[in-house]
Amino acid sequence: MGINTNLTISVGMINPKRLYQEIGLGLQKRIASGEFILGERLPPEREIAEELDVSRSIVREAIIMLELQGFVEVRKGSGVYVIKLPDSLNDNQDPELNRNSDVGPFELLQARQVLESQIASFSASNVTKSDISRLRSYLDQERINLEDDKEDYECDRMFHLTIAEASQNSVLSDILQDLWDRRAESPMWQQLHARITSNTYRYQWLEDHEKILLALKKRDPEGARQAMWQHIENVKQTLFKLSDVDDPSFDGYLFR
Structure with missing residues (x-):
């Protein structure tokens, strides 16, 4: 029997567009077609999400992409x-999107939520006194930074990476390191995060960290999993709320 050459995979299929890129390209085409003219306000985010049957976070990421490309402003x-x-x-003429491999910030947070909650659960059974001591030192420094109104997220990063290291599984640690590297190198994440001027939300996140540490100290896998899941859920909801241009209380946190 001969080989069925119809099964050959196109190279272009190996790196498909991300969903927010598809939505962004669709909006870009509608602008190019004249549906939305220069100076016109786009429909509310919720309306676009309902029309396209996608989540608002996907639309939010598409808007960030268009803003970075200079097509829209908030x-x-x-x-x-x-x-x-x-x-x-x-359909075959979108080089800008093909070059853009950036992960949407909410997509990245969702991936972290799934992965880190399980890592925290696993680490609760393997954590050492040394790990606990390191985690405590990061939280203490994080609190000092907050009180000094210092924008330094290194302690936050090291707290999460240390939990992964406490799993004593180098593959899990490497995967999480890669996710944090993606965040650090992401223009979309920077666009989302750098516009936030209040530190109030960071106190909530510090409290979340304390709950995670307590569960780890108790060697409580389920408690650690739930605490980490809820922490990243709080992060997602906080960033989503602060960047909601459709909210009457929106204060320009997301865009210039």
Whole structure:
């Protein structure tokens, strides 16, 4: 029997667009077609999400992408406006998106939530006194940084990476390190996060860290899993709320 050459996989299929890129490209095409004209306000985020049957976080990421590309801007207390008209696009003409491998910030948080909650559970059975001591030192320094109004997220990063190291599984540690590296190198994450000017939410996250540490000290796998899951859920919800341009209380945290 001969080989069925119809099963050959196209190279272009190996690296498909991310969903937020598909949504962003669709909006870009609608702008290019004249559906949204220069200076016009885009529909509310919730409306776009319902129309396309996707989550609001996906639409949020698509808007961030368009803002980074210079097609739209968010105006404080007003909405998202078209400020640049793209060239006419078709399905095979989207080089900008093909080059962009950035992970959406909410997609990244979701991946971390799934992975880190299980890592915390596993680490609760393997954590050592030395690990606990290191984690405590990071939280103490994190609190000092907050009280000094110092924007330093290194302690936050090291707290999470140390929990992964406490699993005593180098593969899990490497995977988590890669996710944090993606965050550090992500223009979309920086666009989302750098506009937040209040430290209030960070006190909530510090309290979450304390709950995670307590569960680890008790060697409570389920407690550690739940505490980590809830922590990253709080992070997602806080960042989503602070960057919600459709919310009347939006204060321009996300965009210039």
